[in-house]
Amino acid sequence: MEPAAIVLDLNQLRRSCGSCALHELCLPAGIGVADLQRLDATVKDKRMLDRGAMLYREGDKFDALYVVRSGSLKTFVQNEAGDVQILAFHLPGEIIGFDALASDRHVSQAEALERSSVCELPYAKLQQVASEVPALHRQLMRVISREVVEEHRHLVMMGRQQAQEQLATFLRSLADRYQRLQRDSTALNLPMSRYDIANYLGLVVETVSRLFSRMEEMGVLEVNRKSVRVLRPDLLAGLCRADAASKRKDAG
Amino acid sequence: MEPAAIVLDLNQLRRSCGSCALHELCLPAGIGVADLQRLDATVKDKRMLDRGAMLYREGDKFDALYVVRSGSLKTFVQNEAGDVQILAFHLPGEIIGFDALASDRHVSQAEALERSSVCELPYAKLQQVASEVPALHRQLMRVISREVVEEHRHLVMMGRQQAQEQLATFLRSLADRYQRLQRDSTALNLPMSRYDIANYLGLVVETVSRLFSRMEEMGVLEVNRKSVRVLRPDLLAGLCRADAASKRKDAG
DNA sequence: CGGTATATTGAATCGCGTCAATCGCGGTGG
DNA sequence: CCACCGCGATTGACGCGATTCAATATACCG
DSSP states (O other): OOOOHHHHHHHHHHOOOOGGGTTTSSSSTOOOOHHHHHHHHHHEEEEOOOTOOOOOOOBBOHHHHHEEEOOOOEEEEETEEEEEEEEEEOOOOEEOOOOOOOTTTTTSSEEEESSSSEEEEEEEHHHHHEEEEHHHHHHHHHHHHHHHHHHHHHHHHHHOOOOOHHHHHHHHHHHHHHTTTTOOEEEEEEESSSSHHHHHOOOOOHHHHHHHHHHHTTHHHHHHHHHHHHHHHHHHHHHHHHHOOOSOOOOH | OOOOHHHHHHHOOOOOGOOOOOTSSSSTTTHHHHHHHHHHHEEEEEEEEEEOOEETTTBOOOOEEEEEEESSSEEEOOOOOOOOOOOEEOTTOOOEOGGGGSBBBSEEEEEEESSEEEEEEEHHHHHHHHHHHHHHHHHHHHHHHHHHHHHHHHHHHHHHHHHHHHHHHHHHHHHHHHHHHTTTEOOOOOOHHHHHHHHTOOHHHHHHHHHHHHHHHTTTTEEEEEEEEOOOHHHHHHHHSOSOOSSOOOOO
C-alpha cells in the first residue's frame, strides 16, 4: 500500500496510550494505569493517510475503530446517485467507525482532509479487553453516546437555524474543539473545502462564500482562504442564536 | 404518581421478554434462552404513559433505558429560548434513552404521542448482566449503532432533500417500520401532529399540509387527518429520490 | 508558466416561510 | 341533542432567503 520508508516511520512513531498527548481526550480517559497497558496492547501501529486517502469505505468489513491522532478527516454517506452528505469533521482525539457496529459493515466513509495519522483499535481485541475491564466498556459506551449527542447538534443546526447562524455555530464548535486541544481557538485553520462546509451545513458553496464575506464585513472574522481569525468571539456567539422564534417553538 | 388501579393493571400485564411479541426486534434479539432469563430479571414493571406525558426530561438523572412496548413517543431537544427540534418518533420495539450515557443526565426529552407503555431497563442492572453476558453487550452496542445510522438518514433527509422528497422519505420510513411490526404498511396511522412532522423535517406546518394535499392530488396518497393510505407505493418511492443533482454530488 | 480546481461575486429565479383567513373536528356544557 | 368554543389542519397571497446560473479572480500543482 505505502512505500516501505513510510512504514518504518510509523513503527518509530509508535507510542503507548499512556504517553500520548491525547490521553485525556481519547479512549483511555478515566482508565486506571494498570488497565491502560491492556488497552495499549490492543492498539495496532498507526496508519498514515495522505490528503484524500480513504480510511474506510461504505461496505467495508468492520474490524476496527480509529482514533484520529493528527490531521483531520471527514465522514460522509453517499447514495446510489452519488450524492454526498458529510456527517462530521474529526479532529485529533476523536474516535470514528461506530457506524459499523450495527451491521458489521461500514455504512459511511472516512477520508483524510490533510495528511493525517490514526491509531487503529482492532475491535475483536478491544471487545476482549473491554469484557475484562468494565471501565473501558463504560468509556466506550460514553464515546458512542457523545456521538449521538453531537449528531443531535447537527440536526438542530440543519433543521432550525438559517444559513448565517449555521456557519457561526459551525465555527464556534470548531473553536471549542480547538480549545480542548490547547490550540488558539481564535486562529482557526479550515482543512476542509468550502464545498465540504456547504455540504455539511446543507447549503451550496456560494452561500457559504457569501457568508464568510459578510461576517468579515461585520468585523467578526478575518478570512484568508483556509485560515480564519475570529476577531470578535462575542459577536460570533451572538450570530448563533436565532433571536426571532425560528419556525416553531413547541410542537405540542 | 398514577392511580392504584392502573398500577395493578401493570402488574398483570407484566410479561417476560421471552414471551413478548416484540422479542425479535428488541434487546433480546440474538440472546440465548438461558441468558434471556437474566435479562428478563432486570426489566422493571412497565410504565403507562398518557398522551402528552413525559417519560424523561432534559437534565433528568439517567437511570434506565426504555423499550417502547405499545403506542409511540417522540424525542426532542429544546434550547434556552424554548425552540424544539424533534429527533425521532419511536414505535414499539425501539429503545430510547441512549443520549444520557455520555453525561449520566438526559440531554433530550421523551414524550408520549398517544397512550403508550414502555418497559424500563434500569441501567445499573443492565450493565451488570451485560458484563456477564457478552452477547447482551454486543447487542447493546448494535442498538446504539443503529441509532447512529438512523440519525445519518435524518441528516441526509434534512440536508440534501427538498420538502416533498423529505415527506415522502418520512412516510416510507414509517411504512418500513410498520412492515417490521407486521402491520399493513399502506395504512399508516400518524400519531403525531402536523406540527411534529414539520418540526422533524425542518419545515413549517403549512408546507407539510400543502404537501399532503399535493400528494393526494397526484394520486399517491389518500389523506384523512391522522390516517394516511398509500395508494401508490411505487410513486411514493419515486418521490424520495431527487432526480436532479441535489446541491452537490461529491465534495472532493 | 500554463492549466485546473477552488473561491468569490453578481443577477435572476424559485421554493419555502410568513401572514392571514377559513375550515372542520372533538370536547363541553346547557 | 345541539350550540358553542378552541385547537389542529388547510388554503391562498405575498415576500424573503437561499439556490441557480454565470462570470471572474485566486491559489495550487505539475
